[in-house]
Amino acid sequence: MNESPRGDVFAKTGDETTGAPPYGKIGVLLVNLGTPDDTDYWSMRRYLKEFLSDRRVIEINPVLWWPILNGIVLTTRPSKSGVAYRSIWNEERDESPLRTITRAQSEKVADKLGHREDIIVDWAMRYGTPTIASRIDGLTKRGCNRLLVFPLYPQYAAATTATVNDTVFDKLKTMRVQPALRTVPPYPKDPVYIQALADSITSHLADLDFEPEVIVASYHGLPKAYIEKGDPYQCQCMDTSDALREALGPLGRKLKTTFQSRFGRAEWLQPYTDKTMEALARDGVKRIAILTPGFVADCVETLEEIAGEAKEIFLEHGGERFSFIPCLNDSDGGIRVLVHLIEQELKGWAD
Numbered sequence: 001m002n003e004s005p006r007g008d009v010f011a012k013t014g015d016e017t018t019g020a021p022p023y024g025k026i027g028v029l030l031v032n033l034g035t036p037d038d039t040d041y042w043s044m045r046r047y048l049k050e051f052l053s054d055r056r057v058i059e060i061n062p063v064l065w066w067p068i069l070n071g072i073v074l075t076t077r078p079s080k081s082g083v084a085y086r087s088i089w090n091e092e093r094d095e096s097p098l099r100t101i102t103r104a105q106s107e108k109v110a111d112k113l114g115h116r117e118d119i120i121v122d123w124a125m126r127y128g129t130p131t132i133a134s135r136i137d138g139l140t141k142r143g144c145n146r147l148l149v150f151p152l153y154p155q156y157a158a159a160t161t162a163t164v165n166d167t168v169f170d171k172l173k174t175m176r177v178q179p180a181l182r183t184v185p186p187y188p189k190d191p192v193y194i195q196a197l198a199d200s201i202t203s204h205l206a207d208l209d210f211e212p213e214v215i216v217a218s219y220h221g222l223p224k225a226y227i228e229k230g231d232p233y234q235c236q237c238m239d240t241s242d243a244l245r246e247a248l249g250p251l252g253r254k255l256k257t258t259f260q261s262r263f264g265r266a267e268w269l270q271p272y273t274d275k276t277m278e279a280l281a282r283d284g285v286k287r288i289a290i291l292t293p294g295f296v297a298d299c300v301e302t303l304e305e306i307a308g309e310a311k312e313i314f315l316e317h318g319g320e321r322f323s324f325i326p327c328l329n330d331s332d333g334g335i336r337v338l339v340h341l342i343e344q345e346l347k348g349w350a351d
């Protein structure tokens with residue numbers, strides 16, 4: 001670790017006479033939500049336990065939540081979620097799509113910033129591996145005394161963005177020599193992000209053999225109570241949809257916003273995606289396309305819940321054509337968004 005009392009006096013490329021580590025680089029750390037290491041009961045349970053023990057995610061009093069989590073959730077949910085993960089698992093690499101795509105994003109962003117020898121790009125997961133702490137250790141060992149953390153969420157929720165930042169701050173608390181720190185803020189209306197979404201919709205629709213009557217923008221849900229406590233998440237999702245509608249021109253009139261992935265019995269943000277699928281089909285809508293603009297990478301929530309389950313619901317209730325528009329992932333447009341935001345946040349550090 002970079003914890004020598006010599007701190008800032010290290011030479012840029014390391015000190016050959018004393019063996020002091022290199023110094024003077026900027027670390028960029030992309031962080032997504034996380035993912036289980038495997039789909040069996042115990043791997044799923046370990047992952048869900050870490051995730052659902054996070055007080056930024058489940059805000060119920062822990063004395064009340066602990067017996068529910070250990071008595072009900074962790075006995076039933078791991079098997080159910082394991083089935084969902086198995087249906088989308090990347091068999092070739094034996095890992096979840098979220099991990100494959102996040103790694104690819106990190107590698108492509110590193111390529112794009114390759115002309116900058118002082119920048120090192122890496123990735124981590126908030127839950128599961130690679131951990132944020134291990135990757136901060138890695139970056140500081142490689143000479144990063146400045147760190148830009150990028151929580152991969154366009155819209156801010158305490159359950160996602162804040163918990164990534166908390167974990168970074170917790171790691172820094174343990175370090176004698178801390179790197180200087182910046183975090184990438186949410187970017188719900190960023191023009192490069194909005195244009196990339198609009199382009200991905202128009203190019204996807206151009207390849208379809210049908211014209212959708214409705215285009216659904218489905219965001220991950222959040223308990224309504226969290227919004228009442230101050231999360232700007234719902235407003236930021238609406239901001240994204242409004243900006244996207246404008247960027248799409250006349251096609252934008254077809255755009256409808258919904259919220260997916262309700263968890264537990266409390267009320268979550270509405271309209272719910274699954275109920276909307278049913279209602280649209282019952283109202284006679286036959287053809288839809290659906291995108292998930294709040295997800296930077298495809299994952300179980302988009303590939304299984306939307307491309308799988310939501311499609312089934314729509315078709316079962318009388319819909320005829322359904323097309324899922326993938327996340328921006330490591331597409332040229334997706335990487336352009338990430339690089340643009342990184343360059344914007346590095347101003348003054350790396351111009």
Ligand SMILES: C=CC1=C(C)c2cc3[nH]c(cc4nc(cc5[nH]c(cc1n2)c(C)c5CCC(=O)O)C(CCC(=O)O)=C4C)c(C)c3C=C
Pocket residue numbers: 033034035036056057058077081096098153157159160220221222223261263294295298299300301
């Ligand atoms: C994109 C933003 C996300 C918000 C906001 C969010 C809030 C949130 N999620 C849960 C519960 C679960 N989420 C699960 C998976 C999951 N969630 C997000 C993103 C957001 N979550 C992603 C990217 C993923 C996919 C991870 C992957 O590996 O593919 C799961 C696990 C899957 C399952 O069992 O269904 C749960 C559980 C809560 C409670 C919450 C807000 C309070």
Ligand SMILES: [Fe+2]
Pocket residue numbers: 220261
């Ligand atoms: Fe989630």
Ligand SMILES: [Fe+2]
Pocket residue numbers: 261300301305
């Ligand atoms: Fe889900």
